[in-house]
Amino acid sequence: MTSVAIIGPGAIGGTLAAWLAQDPALSITLCARTPFSGLHVETPDGTLTASPLVLTDPADAVAMDWVLVCTKTYDVEATKVWLDRLVGPHTRVAIVQNGVEHVKLFAHLVPAERIVPVMINLPAARSAPGRIVQHRDGFMSVPAGRNGEDFVALFANTKVAATADADFVSQIWIKLTGNCGTIVPALTLRATGPVWSEELEAIMRGLLEECATVGRAEGAQVPASVIDDAIERFRNAPEGSSAGSIHADRLAGHQMEIDARNGVIVRLGKQHGIPTPMNALLVTLLGASGSPWVTA
Numbered sequence: 001m002t003s004v005a006i007i008g009p010g011a012i013g014g015t016l017a018a019w020l021a022q023d024p025a026l027s028i029t030l031c032a033r034t035p036f037s038g039l040h041v042e043t044p045d046g047t048l049t050a051s052p053l054v055l056t057d058p059a060d061a062v063a064m065d066w067v068l069v070c071t072k073t074y075d076v077e078a079t080k081v082w083l084d085r086l087v088g089p090h091t092r093v094a095i096v097q098n099g100v101e102h103v104k105l106f107a108h109l110v111p112a113e114r115i116v117p118v119m120i121n122l123p124a125a126r127s128a129p130g131r132i133v134q135h136r137d138g139f140m141s142v143p144a145g146r147n148g149e150d151f152v153a154l155f156a157n158t159k160v161a162a163t164a165d166a167d168f169v170s171q172i173w174i175k176l177t178g179n180c181g182t183i184v185p186a187l188t189l190r191a192t193g194p195v196w197s198e199e200l201e202a203i204m205r206g207l208l209e210e211c212a213t214v215g216r217a218e219g220a221q222v223p224a225s226v227i228d229d230a231i232e233r234f235r236n237a238p239e240g241s242s243a244g245s246i247h248a249d250r251l252a253g254h255q256m257e258i259d260a261r262n263g264v265i266v267r268l269g270k271q272h273g274i275p276t277p278m279n280a281l282l283v284t285l286l287g288a289s290g291s292p293w294v295t296a
């Protein structure tokens with residue numbers, strides 16, 4: 001039996017846990033901040049239910065074969081108390097988060113050679129603890145190599161596709177390029193439908209082009225079509241349609257993953273001598289908006 005702990009069983013963690021819990025070869029433990037019992041996940045393939053062990057006290061946790069960290073990027077430090085208990089001499093730790101700094105954010109908490117960064121493309125939303133809707137089929141990408149291939153094998157009996165990719169760096173920068181424009185609706189609170197304009201499109205395109213340029217300097221292949229496709233999605237999005245998790249978090253009064261999604265473009269741009277005025281401007285404005293926002 002392979003033991004798997006999921007720290008942060010929210011939209012992503014709860015969905016992955018529900019899929020993994022269907023495999024009798026796996027034993028699943030949820031490490032939660034808010035207590036709940038039972039997962040109920042509506043997926044494109046039907047409803048999954050599962051009742052894995054739910055822990056809320058890190059003192060009850062023991063070393064696992066695998067740990068999946070599925071918190072938001074600003075909750076990295078809060079995972080330390082869990083990781084201290086869950087990580088034994090052979091534990092692999094998969095970081096299932098957005099952004100491009102998975103390994104860097106956890107390097108002080110887990111030996112780097114046991115961290116598996118995961119790019120996940122799986123739209124999911126939580127209506128209450130343990131109650132989640134997975135809107136479309138999901139897929140994940142991890143770096144090629146032993147750890148990546150073992151992670152892929154973990155999901156072999158689920159319908160969440162996972163691949164080990166020799167060019168993982170391109171996967172994460174392509175995802176970020178497609179995502180980083182969501183800072184616009186997070187700032188304006190209304191950026192789809194009739195308010196879309198040539199001027200707004202130019203701002204959005206500037207954000208994405210800066211991201212792609214920094215990604216290419218980091219060694220990623222980011223085709224221009226990634227930018228065109230993302231702009232097209234925004235241009236055609238009906239008013240009131242979901243404008244991304246940063247927008248949703250701001251509306252809900254939560255912290256936002258601004259640093260992991262846009263601050264990082266500015267920081268890495270500086271390192272490479274690449275100007276990123278659009279991202280810098282919007283990060284500063286959103287930071288000054290009085291919304292809860294932290295820099296990690």
Ligand SMILES: NC(=O)c1ccc[n+]([C@@H]2O[C@H](COP(=O)([O-])OP(=O)(O)OC[C@H]3O[C@@H](n4cnc5c(N)ncnc54)[C@H](OP(=O)(O)O)[C@@H]3O)[C@@H](O)[C@H]2O)c1
Nearest residue numbers: 008009010011012031032033034071075078097098123124
């Ligand atoms: N949702 C999506 O569609 C989607 C798609 C692709 C990538 N992502 C990325 O995936 C990551 C997770 O996002 P999400 O949407 O799943 O977020 P989420 O629904 O907010 O879930 C985060 C979970 O972490 C928990 N948590 C926070 N601190 C904790 C702690 N100290 N101990 C245990 N649990 C803790 C939260 O607990 P509470 O229950 O108390 O809030 C919550 O259950 C983010 O980086 C996001 O950008 C999300």
